[in-house]
Amino acid sequence: MTTARLDAAELDARAEELAELLTDTVAGGASVGFLAPLGRADAVAWWQERSAGAAAGRLAVWAAYDTDGRVTGTVSLAFPDKPNSRHRAELVKLMVHRRARGQGLGRRLLAVAEEAAAAAGVTLLHLDTETGSPAEHLYRSAGWTRVGVIPDxxxxxxxxxxxxxIYCKRLGAAGPLPG
Structure with a gap:
């Protein structure tokens, strides 16, 4: 498996492949912001809309590819645009295609995003995930701190x-969170 950061043009060019990953993720029951069934055209449009954020530097997207060059996973970082929050980013849309699960790809994508965030000077990451989902185990085992639960x-x-x-993780010199 290889990973690469996608710029705005690549997001547009790979929108069909990324849409297939997104529709598979939703069909597999993962709560990533969409209701099932998610139509292909809606999934393509959603990915194409991410291009503006990538072009403006507010969104960084990485894709993982299998040996045949097919997109098998993604992870993104959303960067705030306010001056008082430039030290943090939100980890969003960590997705792994059902055909590639159980092979450590989610952990590798998470590490890619964490390393890129630290290299960009980000000292705090945060994310939200469905309570009780398989993703919770991944985040806990990768050193993320559970902040709390929001019902419904x-x-x-x-x-x-x-x-x-809600989870968070300190990066670099900021050190780990207590607890």
Missing amino acids: YAADPAGTLRPTT
Whole structure:
């Protein structure tokens, strides 16, 4: 597996492939902000809309590719645009295609995003994930700190309101969080 950061032009060019990953992720039950069934055209449009954020430097997207060059996963960092929050970023849309799960790809993508964030001077990352999801184990085992749970925060792909757990992680010289 290889990973590469996608610029705005590459996001547009690979929108179809990325849409296939997104629709597979939603169909597999992962709560990544969409309801099932997610139509392909909607998924393509969503990825194409990310181009503006990437071009403006507010979003960084990495894709993982299998040996055949197919997109098998993504992870993104969303950077705030306010002066008082430039030390932090939000980890968003960590997705692994069902055909590639269980091979450590999620952990590798998470490490790519953390390393890139630290290299960019980010000292604090945060994310939210569905409480009780398999992703929670990944984040805990990678040293993320559970901050709390918000009940009924988002609907899962079936439309059922589910709690969301918030996590954060300090990077670099800031050191780990207590607890």
